[in-house]
Amino acid sequence: MRAMNRLSARAVLTLGPGKHADGAGLWLHKREDGGAQWVLRYTIHGRRREMGLGATPPVSLKEARQAAEQHRAEVRAGRDPIKERDRQKREAAKNIHLLKDIALDAFEARKAELKGDGVAGRWFSPLEHHVLPKLGKVPVADLDQKDVRDALAPIWHTKAETARKALNRLSICLKHAAALGLNVDLQVAEKARALLGKSRHKAKNIPAMPWQEVPAYYAALDAGSVTHLALRLLILTGVRSGPLRHMHESQISGSVWTIPGEAMKGLRDATEDFRVPLSAEALEVIEAARRHARDDYLFPSQMRGVISDMTMAMHMQRAGLEYRPHGFRSSLRDWMEVEAKTPFAVAETVLGHVVGGSVERAYRRTDYLDQRREVMEAWAAWVRSTFSGPKAAE
Incomplete structure (x- = not known):
């Protein structure tokens, strides 16, 4: 078994620049400027990986060893610690990525392809008036088809074209959220459409003078x-x-x-x-x-x-x-x-x-x-x- 716990708290403070092993893949990388970084080396699925565990200070030797052992357990379970950490970050991020924030970000990203940079507001207005007042504060990862159905039901049969545009814009927002790495259901809009059913509204042509x-x-x-x-x-x-x-x-x-x-x-x-x-x-x-x-x-x-x-x-x-x-x-x-x-x-x-x-x-x-x-x-x-x-x- 590889030697572990080679370093001491004093050594962490006094060692010179270089890479110093604590054992079992935990390393202390000390720089010429005096700064230092904890790094865990591991191999998973035949691939060698290096994962930063934070700087010292503030991460102590004891904290670095505890974090390293936690991630070694993930490797033993067949999970990549780096990907696992990223997944946890995305899970945590869902609480701060609200639908209203994603919708605004998606709108900004598409302004260049809209007439007049979308100044007239026609792209955003179906969301602004019929979706965001009810669902704007919902984390986008928590959004489901029943939420969308309930938001659009009041206009589904009376303002069919507006409701259709709102669903289309919402679908774009969800794709935008997915591109940001958020865990969203890309089928929410289509599922909501199925729940809402066929619209009874009949489109009317704009009255034209003979x-x-x-x-x-x-x-x-x-x-x-x-x-x-x-x-x-x-x-x-x-x-x-x-x-x-x-x-x-x-x-x-x-x-x-x-x-x-x-x-x-x-x-x-x-x-x-x-x-x-x-x-x-x-x-x-x-x-x-x-x-x-x-x-x-x-x-x-x-x-x-x-x-x-x-x-x-x-x-x-x-x-x-x-x-x-x-x-x-x-x-x-x-x-x-x-x-x-x-x-x-x-x-x-x-x-x-x-x-x-x-x-x-x-x-x-x-x-x-x-x-x-x-x-x-x-x-x-x-x-x-x-x-x-x-x-x-x-």
């Missing part, structure tokens, strides 16, 4: 105000309201408006900018909007920032309309299909949709700008057919 009614509504937008001009350009271009509301002078070059890739929604490559051909009518609206511009943003709000989507929606609501601004994209798409007989690829590109598979897109290098310009000029002519000109600006 394309035949668009000219009359366009004619009513004659005040020259920021809201009226924004709605007119929204109709003329067929873009989503987000890029339009944040339209900046620097994005306009001649008769082309270039929307930065990160502002485009959907499956488009976030690095790929999107060119919008501007009809003669659209250019006139932009020129009228320039007199309202602030910091080169063409559609500023009255207070600060840019006009909100709610401002345009409320304008339509006050006019007694059930339609919403986003619905004008459907109006344009129906007109292209029924009236203009626009080729599918061109029509879908007008709306900024991805057309074809990845291989097809790799070989197709055009964005149909010239064809889309013809379509948008024809659409503007239709929209403008009953417009008699703006009134004095508000």
